[in-house]
Amino acid sequence: MSTDRYDKQVRFGAIGKSGQKKIREAEITIVGCGALGTTVAETLTRAGAGRIHLIDFDEVEWSNLQRQQLFTEEDAEKSRLKVEAAQVRLEHINKEVDIKIWPHYTDGPFLHKVASSSDVIVDASDNFDTAYVINDVAHMLGVPWVYGSLSGSTSIQMTVVPGHNACFRCLYETLTGAKETCETAGALAPAVQITAARQTVDIFQLITGSGACGGIFKLEDIWSGEHQKIRTHGMKNATCPTCGSSPAYPSFHETGGVSVLCGRGAVHIHPPAHRKISLQEGEEMMRRMSIPYKRTGLFIQGELNGHRMLLFEQGRMLIHGVSEPEEGKRLYASIFG
Amino acid sequence: MSTDRYDKQVRFGAIGKSGQKKIREAEITIVGCGALGTTVAETLTRAGAGRIHLIDFDEVEWSNLQRQQLFTEEDAEKSRLKVEAAQVRLEHINKEVDIKIWPHYTDGPFLHKVASSSDVIVDASDNFDTAYVINDVAHMLGVPWVYGSLSGSTSIQMTVVPGHNACFRCLYETLTGAKETCETAGALAPAVQITAARQTVDIFQLITGSGACGGIFKLEDIWSGEHQKIRTHGMKNATCPTCGSSPAYPSFHETGGVSVLCGRGAVHIHPPAHRKISLQEGEEMMRRMSIPYKRTGLFIQGELNGHRMLLFEQGRMLIHGVSEPEEGKRLYASIFG
Amino acid sequence: MIQVLYFASMKEASGLASERIKWQGGTLGEVMEKVTDLHPSISWDGVRVALNEEFCSGTQEVESGDIVAFIPPVSGG
Amino acid sequence: MIQVLYFASMKEASGLASERIKWQGGTLGEVMEKVTDLHPSISWDGVRVALNEEFCSGTQEVESGDIVAFIPPVSGG
Numbered sequence: 138m139s140t141d142r143y144d145k146q147v148r149f150g151a152i153g154k155s156g157q158k159k160i161r162e163a164e165i166t167i168v169g170c171g172a173l174g175t176t177v178a179e180t181l182t183r184a185g186a187g188r189i190h191l192i193d194f195d196e197v198e199w200s201n202l203q204r205q206q207l208f209t210e211e212d213a214e215k216s217r218l219k220v221e222a223a224q225v226r227l228e229h230i231n232k233e234v235d236i237k238i239w240p241h242y243t244d245g246p247f248l249h250k251v252a253s254s255s256d257v258i259v260d261a262s263d264n265f266d267t268a269y270v271i272n273d274v275a276h277m278l279g280v281p282w283v284y285g286s287l288s289g290s291t292s293i294q295m296t297v298v299p300g301h302n303a304c305f306r307c308l309y310e311t312l313t314g315a316k317e318t319c320e321t322a323g324a325l326a327p328a329v330q331i332t333a334a335r336q337t338v339d340i341f342q343l344i345t346g347s348g349a350c351g352g353i354f355k356l357e358d359i360w361s362g363e364h365q366k367i368r369t370h371g372m373k374n375a376t377c378p379t380c381g382s383s384p385a386y387p388s389f390h391e392t393g394g395v396s397v398l399c400g401r402g403a404v405h406i407h408p409p410a411h412r413k414i415s416l417q418e419g420e421e422m423m424r425r426m427s428i429p430y431k432r433t434g435l436f437i438q439g440e441l442n443g444h445r446m447l448l449f450e451q452g453r454m455l456i457h458g459v460s461e462p463e464e465g466k467r468l469y470a471s472i473f474g
Numbered sequence: 475m476s477t478d479r480y481d482k483q484v485r486f487g488a489i490g491k492s493g494q495k496k497i498r499e500a501e502i503t504i505v506g507c508g509a510l511g512t513t514v515a516e517t518l519t520r521a522g523a524g525r526i527h528l529i530d531f532d533e534v535e536w537s538n539l540q541r542q543q544l545f546t547e548e549d550a551e552k553s554r555l556k557v558e559a560a561q562v563r564l565e566h567i568n569k570e571v572d573i574k575i576w577p578h579y580t581d582g583p584f585l586h587k588v589a590s591s592s593d594v595i596v597d598a599s600d601n602f603d604t605a606y607v608i609n610d611v612a613h614m615l616g617v618p619w620v621y622g623s624l625s626g627s628t629s630i631q632m633t634v635v636p637g638h639n640a641c642f643r644c645l646y647e648t649l650t651g652a653k654e655t656c657e658t659a660g661a662l663a664p665a666v667q668i669t670a671a672r673q674t675v676d677i678f679q680l681i682t683g684s685g686a687c688g689g690i691f692k693l694e695d696i697w698s699g700e701h702q703k704i705r706t707h708g709m710k711n712a713t714c715p716t717c718g719s720s721p722a723y724p725s726f727h728e729t730g731g732v733s734v735l736c737g738r739g740a741v742h743i744h745p746p747a748h749r750k751i752s753l754q755e756g757e758e759m760m761r762r763m764s765i766p767y768k769r770t771g772l773f774i775q776g777e778l779n780g781h782r783m784l785l786f787e788q789g790r791m792l793i794h795g796v797s798e799p800e801e802g803k804r805l806y807a808s809i810f811g
Numbered sequence: 812m813i814q815v816l817y818f819a820s821m822k823e824a825s826g827l828a829s830e831r832i833k834w835q836g837g838t839l840g841e842v843m844e845k846v847t848d849l850h851p852s853i854s855w856d857g858v859r860v861a862l863n864e865e866f867c868s869g870t871q872e873v874e875s876g877d878i879v880a881f882i883p884p885v886s887g888g
Numbered sequence: 889m890i891q892v893l894y895f896a897s898m899k900e901a902s903g904l905a906s907e908r909i910k911w912q913g914g915t916l917g918e919v920m921e922k923v924t925d926l927h928p929s930i931s932w933d934g935v936r937v938a939l940n941e942e943f944c945s946g947t948q949e950v951e952s953g954d955i956v957a958f959i960p961p962v963s964g965g
Contacts, residue, residue, distance in 0.1 A: 200479060202567065323489075328671075335664070
């Protein structure tokens, strides 16, 4: 039946039968299930990877469909969790691959737990804060990670092998000022595909041990055609708090906070590490306060002052119709104090 | 509901609202619904194109799933026609886009008819013969076309604007000798994504009239990272039989023949132009010869000497379990003389 | 002459993907001053600079024929 | 020295994605002869040649510092 399923990949000399076997046994953690995450996850699933962890707390929106390839109109209509919608499609594509989903916010301790047995960690998030967290966790675990980012028609990709390459923090010790995000410059689907393709090639090279990825910052404007392969070696910082001789992993310990979601009029609250609220406790609280709610396997959906809100395990909450962090905090505090 | 559906594309300056309107009104013909065809079709569908024609006579196979992104295990299990399986998925992704499917072999007259009102023709086929046919038809119609090809980790892409650029025949007046195909060197999904991404950017530029595509042969080995943008201008041939001053369009008139399908042990027969057999006639013939068969909307499936065969409109036939063209011809002749 | 490449927000601020600039010699920092003169609306926040496909600091000497790329931070995924 | 890039089947036949070759001057055709000496199993059927990112014929002169790319036909989609 599916004997020649991976034939076109096995015929590629640098992979071959032994590479295919390594892909089959590989475990990969993908942080973010948006444009890059869905594309990389689909390719790895088609490629026959062993196990894929998909981390994302967000729901499918109409504006995602233009470039997030696993999702359909029905997923947006029903505001399905991205990781759930992705899992359903990926299992139709290849049921041999074990897809683990985590509708969670990515902080250091959480990622450290999920990715502890992964061979590669993939940054498919849409923000720098998460890249710093991945960079720290990857160095703590000694696992290579694959950075990717895009905006408009610009694509950036870089792989960091701990102990070998300048790390993300070496390149961006601090990041201040205006950052170009998909909000301001849009995001072209072909820029997504190029970024995800470069990420996937590096994942294949890391898993199969052939090819020499790492240490190159690949930059392309797919609209103008300008292209650069920039060596990062000169940026290596011997006293870097992530990859230097006395690492402190500053982003690992950052506690939760409030983030405003990209272009959605929604606020996402993740409580500090010492204050975990279970779904059980959340449900109890809502009942006590007579807040109308519905509980599913992964979250509780409720309504407070006209705002739709979703409460996840460990007390994370998504509040719609709010664009100011402070208002989100107030609403959160009105329930959990 | 879907007001901001294309928001991230509209925010991209070179597209904007007016570009989005042009995309919405555009008609695109895609020749081939394999790796490149499914990827380009999905991106254009998500982008909100007006109408997409998809041409391919083939069925989904297990070995397609590794890199052909619209298909699932069920499509392979049921040997669905590629264009039918693609249409179902594309309509789930964006029902605003009009997807027309053509389970046909691409010869000159057929393509000329299908693409007559298209703004762009896309080569997503897996062979040179079809590229020559597209090149001729595009010049007859005066419509730009977007070439793409790949093998292993190598990606090639080039856009030809009739009257402006050296054409495909200028570059490859004759093509002899060994050709590297997916059969010998395999085909990596990231090479597909890169090629399709470059094709889609050029489609966007042609449709929106911004950017300056055409005349550049883009070449990349995504595994090694080597990359070239080669100007084709010097190859322009003033007496080219396709784009020269007295065009003869030699590939337009080529009649049908027999082709052996890439790595499948199947033979595809397309009868010469003067000999068209309707599904009605085919059914009649099978009944008369007591060949067990089943008729669907688009084809008749029958069994002859243990070979599964599919008969399409106009007498095209796909015969499985045969790898020699001559044997295919014999089987075909045993029914239709 | 040196060739200067602008990416992401710098491409929008300059209105150019690339340009050639007359150059008699000097440091990367001086290239940045020159670019600021040409395109006053450019913001340098978080911008990284590559000289001939190698990340470099502002003290690096730039020679005629060199290629300088300016890369603002890009976040989206 | 010139830099030679091998793509697709030529990369497999040479076992290299690129290499540097000593060069005193001569035509593209002579570069091809040199490459055949180095890698006798290379097939030239249908190969197109680009010199400094421009398609060229075998009579073109090649100078030290130039980049030559060899591109065999590739069909797959």
